[in-house]
Amino acid sequence: MANLTPKSKDPSQWFTDIMQQAELADIRYNIKGFLVYQPWAVDTMEIMYDFIEADLNERGHKKYWFPALIPEKNFNIESDHVEGFTPQVFWVESAGADKLEERYALRPTSETAFYSMFSLWLRSYKDLPFRTYQRANVFRYETKATRPFLRTREFFWIETHCAFPDEVSAFQNILDDLKSTEKIIGNVFGIPTITFKRPKWDTFAGADSTYAADAVLFNGKVIQLPSTHMLGTNFSKPFGVKFQDKDEQEKFAYLTCYGPCVSRIYAAMVLTHGDDKGMKLPFELAPTQVIIVPILAEKEPKVLVEAKKIAEELKKNGIRVQIDSSDKRAGEKFYFWEMKGVPIRIELGPKDLEAKKVVLVRRDEGKKKDVSIEHLGTIASKNNFVEEIKKEGLLLSKALKDSAITAFKNMIVDAKTLPEIKKLISTNIIRTPFCSAGHEGAECAQIVEKDLGSTIRGTRIDVKEKPAHSDKCPFCGKEANEIVYIAKQY
């Protein structure tokens, strides 16, 4: 069995190792930056999609499937957008033996596809709010080094596109997007984030303002998880997304979009929870929630019979369970399923059978405890076994989340001077006074980038933070008007 680099020693190499050993994705496909995602990762990412989509449905979003190709002419309609994205577009230029009359972009994002249809669909204030989404593969010709899951040339996301009659209701939707991020990515997936309004110079191409949740991958290095954009009327004007309002005036709709990237969120989840032994999956996300390892089953056939009974009972109650009856040694099996991050292991040998119990080991605790199977298969209300498993599953998820939050909080530190910032930046997120998150601060942001290899992540949107009266910007020495956060980006 291959060796896993300890995460505590080198988390980046650990991630590469785990990707290979847990069979998350294969990087040997012969196009740079394009991955083959394997079942252990796909199954969890599908579960993630289900959680995100259920939440969007509840919020009134309707699901569409839009074409993966966008005509170049659509793409060129909004000038900031085309400028921002053109360097990243893959172009379809021929088909069969024909040169196409017009190039088609492989969608890098779908504003220019959705809003061309919005202009046909929306007529009246009664059509608003109009909330849509799709799950899709998108394509970007990354010129930076690609990194599996984290920065790839094809990735898997959800994009929502919504229209509102005014800026206030559009902004409320952005706040709701941020709440969804907290509810699903924070609470269910257990990935702590802070939510920023991005500085002016780091706004999505074509947006008035951008809001985004940053997670920490390791050592204070952050990665952007979903971002949500106030597009204002920047797209609705050139695309003609208009409606007749109650006052019978024709108005342009306010548009917003939100883009949780599932393949990237998956990587953040793996890096957030994993330890030196491998992955640790929250109970809700594990493709296999319970692995049953029969002990000495070759000598005592009853063991496998009972293992199957237990598996059947768990399955019936909606728990994803597998029996590992391969001919590997028990120790090897333990090692393997720990590495894969299965939340709960059940060991069952002849002696356990006699005592009408199993041994349960939670991935996060690693401690053996006995659980009775005396009432297995009796009516639900009496069946403590299934309840016990579910309870342990929830406890594990909570423990993973709590420990992630503690680590995350410890990485956020205050600093007010350049020497302090320099000292702390390599492993922390720095909270600091700053001159301005508007265009005026762009020069200082360049210093941060050049001298510290870091970026200004923005100002907090969830809490109001103001610098003290005497605070100066550590970069230009001018009066500080904001509190910003600085971090290295993965």
Added chain:
Amino acid sequence: MANLTPKSKDPSQWFTDIMQQAELADIRYNIKGFLVYQPWAVDTMEIMYDFIEADLNERGHKKYWFPALIPEKNFNIESDHVEGFTPQVFWVESAGADKLEERYALRPTSETAFYSMFSLWLRSYKDLPFRTYQRANVFRYETKATRPFLRTREFFWIETHCAFPDEVSAFQNILDDLKSTEKIIGNVFGIPTITFKRPKWDTFAGADSTYAADAVLFNGKVIQLPSTHMLGTNFSKPFGVKFQDKDEQEKFAYLTCYGPCVSRIYAAMVLTHGDDKGMKLPFELAPTQVIIVPILAEKEPKVLVEAKKIAEELKKNGIRVQIDSSDKRAGEKFYFWEMKGVPIRIELGPKDLEAKKVVLVRRDEGKKKDVSIEHLGTIASKNNFVEEIKKEGLLLSKALKDSAITAFKNMIVDAKTLPEIKKLISTNIIRTPFCSAGHEGAECAQIVEKDLGSTIRGTRIDVKEKPAHSDKCPFCGKEANEIVYIAKQY
């Protein structure tokens, strides 16, 4: 409200109308042959995906996400395959400002992507059978007229790719694919099909043989639903998909692939069940299974309160339900939801409320019947209301399926002479003796195509059929060796 062309008069125009009025897809997107699929269709297609995937998972298939791009060099490895598909490929030729060194195909199908990885993954007979699948959008530069859902340039399918140690087990998998077709597409979606071995001249590019299920759209016009292909070692040899067998010999794996196209199956489902009033959705597939129409709710607020209680109760029991409390007239609402194909309508007015009942109307029957709501919300075992709804739902699905099967069977007719065939072909599937489904029959097949505008669908795979000793081929007059089916293809 727009008029719906009666299906009985012009099913093709009916389909176009229903697509627009039920908001299934919008054809106004500005690339020919690329559709925007709308929520009412997407939600059902997602349910279809769930059914198909659950069945594949049960059969031991593992889910992958493969890149949408395939390097031209992969594509060129299997010569029949490249010859068959090259005229249909969209090519990505540049990215950003760069001309790519090699063209990438937008996948028209993914054999050449999967098998390039199989060659890395498979080592030993212990790795076999190896069953994979992905759900994906695929792209074909159709030169024939495109038709929404039925023949589009981007479509949505599942493709399975499987490897076996020998031809026998590979063929067993093909039979299992056909069983899955019957189980899901036949039994759950209610679409009757016949399953053929395609004639030699109509085999998938790169396959030894092709098996496919044909459904009838209308008037005897057939459409191919899933096909499954015995690829033999045609791909495993050039791609190097090898394994060490038990006898320690290195052997090439036998490969099979199966491709249920969900967007096309959806259209077949709509055309199979619809009537002059609009769509009829099987209970299992309806995004909204029950529509509640409150009557006189503006006068009697209790009506809406009770409607919400009923909706809550149904929802709690896993039934997809909506209340139509819009300000349209009741008659308009009935018309609209009938057109959308919602299986069950519940009407509830002040008098019903008094009598502690609702009026239930099934989409297929159109008859009003009373259902008691006296025990609504009491413990499950006593709650007859939910059970009643589920029962009516199942009865509707069965009625749709039975009626489709009857219509389907009536369309299959015997004919042994050319005049008979000519007379019957425009509205039927013809069962006839034929010279040969091997290469020798290709000339007669061309006559069928040229003179009758029809195609030889193949020989039955599910039942053995042999011509009588004296039977002649109606086209060349030679001895008939097979029973084949002839039909017009939509």
